Amino acid sequence: MxxxxxxxxxxxxxxxxxxxxxxxxxxxxxxxxxxxxxxxxxxxxxxxxxxxxxxxxxxxxxxxxxxxxxxxxxxxxxxxxxxxxxxxxxxxxxxxxxxxxxxxxxxxxxxxxxxxxxxxxxxxxxxxxxxxxxxxxxLPEHDEEGWKELFHQDHRWECPVVAPVTIMQGCDNFCTYCIVPYVRGRERSRPADEILREIHIITRKGTREVLLLGQNVNSYGKGLADGMNFARLLRRIEEETDLVRIRFTTSHPKDLDDELIECFARLKKLCRHIHLPFQAGSDRILARMNRHYTAADYLDKVARLRSACPDIGISADVMVGFPGETEEDFQATLELIRTVRFDTLFSFRYSDRPFAKSGAFPDKVPEEVKARRLTELQALQAAITLEKNRREVGRTREVLVESESKAGNGQMTGRTSQNRIVNFAGSPELVGTLVPVRIREAYSHSLRGELADGSAC
Ligand code: SF4
Missing domain, CATH: 3.40.50.280 (Cobalamin-binding domain)
Structure with a gap:
């Protein structure tokens, strides 16, 4: 009472x-x-x-x-x-x-x-x-209530220009350092019609770009009755929605197939960017991580991606100090970075996580060694990123304007198809539009430019 x-x-x-x-x-x-x-x-x-x-x-x-x-x-x-x-x-x-x-x-x-x-x-x-x-x-074993809030008749919530949409949950891969399969459960894909329905709702409320989310989107569709896979889902989103851009994350190299690679060449709305974690450049460490690919397999996928879509932006996750990582293994990781020349890289020191199998692995790498390796790796990547950003100077890139820049001063901010952040002088009315921006300056984490002709694309 x-x-x-x-x-x-x-x-x-x-x-x-x-x-x-x-x-x-x-x-x-x-x-x-x-x-x-x-x-x-x-x-x-x-x-x-x-x-x-x-x-x-x-x-x-x-x-x-x-x-x-x-x-x-x-x-x-x-x-x-x-x-x-x-x-x-x-x-x-x-x-x-x-x-x-x-x-x-x-x-x-x-x-x-x-x-x-x-x-x-x-x-x-x-x-x-x-x-x-x-x-x-x-702590239920299964999703009980689904995504019903999305389909409530009174959608009072706001939608940003770039909005995430989860297409699957959980993971079946059991990488030895990861706890996701234990805390998020086994892989479950959402039905394509439900995903499309959510995208229709958010585009009506102002979203122009969707970020499709899943721990391993490349294996989307497993267990669905209609024979759907990720490439087919992308084609449906391209054809059936009013979005101007589609992105996705995260991809597992072992599940990146030619049908999906082909999408980068054919689909107009699909951004020219992929996040493809490689984690290590040593085959011995990759096997200990249970990643199911070798460095050569990874490089082959990168070559296929660049052949289908020459200006694709590639980012990745990498880890240093996995149990048993020798200096030679670490050098193999640096070599892979030098070969691929990623646009950006998210790098981490390995640490034991509860439930993760690697916690019981011997040959732990001392913290000071991990720190030194991380510093060396990040310095290498910082130089590559800056050099690649500098190559953008003088080019005109299509930018989806997301918001006013945090710095203010009449600056707007958005991203190129390759996922580079671009700041430029403009008015808030441009938010949600695609504009051509001529790149004038390059920094470590962003670009600065000016509207190429002052009008939306
Ligand atoms: S690292 Fe990624 S692919 Fe591996 S188990 Fe975790 S979520 Fe799955």
């Missing part, structure tokens, strides 16, 4: 949700879903946790630091809960999935722990938590 009164009182004023996201783009998409779901329940988003009625923390445990940051944030939130006992604190994502009830025990001010397959249950659990003042950890 008391809970119902509180709920009535809360409903008479605006309710606010503060969302804090750690980790990957999949988490960002889930956080977006949460904001959409809670918008249907009358919540507005706020950047100020102190004014929030609900604090939603989406966690990641892929990297050790991210997990520590979650614990430290939760520690700081205790003060807000003490001030406002009606505040609901929700923890979701990989850390929530791994720790479950233990998270409730360790942080008594946390109200709801949501597993990675439980996002859709949040509105129901929040209502129950308010009515019954109950704390709960909900």
């Amino acid at each position: 008391e809970g119902l009164c509180v709920e009535r009182e809360q409903r008479s004023r605006t309710l606010y949700v503060y969302v804090h996201t750690f980790g990957c783009q999949m988490n960002e998409y889930d956080s977006l879903r949460v904001e959409r779901m809670l918008a249907q329940e009358g919540y507005e988003s706020t950047d100020d946790p102190a004014s929030a009625d609900v604090i939603f923390i989406n966690t990641c445990s892929v990297r050790e630091k991210a997990e520590q940051k979650v614990f430290s944030l939760l520690g700081r939130l205790r003060r807000l809960k003490n001030k406002n006992p009606r505040l609901k604190i929700v923890v979701a994502g990989c850390v929530a999935q791994q720790l479950g009830d233990a998270l409730l025990a360790r942080f008594p001010h946390v109200d709801i722990v949501l597993g990675t397959r439980a996002i859709g249950a949040l509105p129901r659990l929040l209502r129950r938590s308010t009515e019954e003042d109950a704390r709960t950890a909900h």
